[in-house]
Amino acid sequence: MYEWLKRSSEGTSNEERNASEGSSNKILDECAPKKSKVYHFHQEWELDYFFTMVKEKCCCLICNTSLAMPKKGNLERHFNTMHSKYQTDFPPNSEIRKSKLQALKSQLKVQENMFSGPIEQSVG
Numbered sequence: 001m002y003e004w005l006k007r008s009s010e011g012t013s014n015e016e017r018n019a020s021e022g023s024s025n026k027i028l029d030e031c032a033p034k035k036s037k038v039y040h041f042h043q044e045w046e047l048d049y050f051f052t053m054v055k056e057k058c059c060c061l062i063c064n065t066s067l068a069m070p071k072k073g074n075l076e077r078h079f080n081t082m083h084s085k086y087q088t089d090f091p092p093n094s095e096i097r098k099s100k101l102q103a104l105k106s107q108l109k110v111q112e113n114m115f116s117g118p119i120e121q122s123v124g
C-alpha cells in the first residue's frame with residue numbers, strides 16, 4: 001500500500017482575521033477642557049522678580065524677556081539666574097527696590113507709546 005503524500009497547502013494561512021473585537025463602547029473620561037491651565041499673575045511678583053504683565057504675557061522688566069507661562073517658578077529661576085545682582089543691589093522690601101520697579105515700569109510705558117507711532121504711507 002502506497003501512502004499518498006498529501007500536499008498540505010495549509011502552510012500559508014490566508015485568513016486574515018480582522019480583529020474587530022476591539023469595538024468597545026467605553027467612553028474615556030477625557031473631558032479635559034481645551035484651555036490649558038491658567039496661571040494668574042500675582043501682583044507681588046513685580047517687586048519679587050521685576051516681572052509684569054504686558055498684553056497677557058509675563059514680561060521681565062529688566063531684560064524684556066517674555067515668558068509664556070506666568071509661573072512663579074519660571075519667574076524665580078529667571079530672576080535668580082539672570083538678575084541675581086538685583087537681589088543685592090535692590091534688597092527686597094526696600095524703598096530703593098520699589099523706586100527701581102517704578103522706574104522700570106515707566107520705561108516700559110514709554111516703549112509702548114513709541115510702538116504706536118505714525119504709520120508711513122507710501123504714496124505711489
Ligand SMILES: [Zn+2]
Pocket residue numbers: 060061062063064065078082083
Ligand atoms: Zn530678565
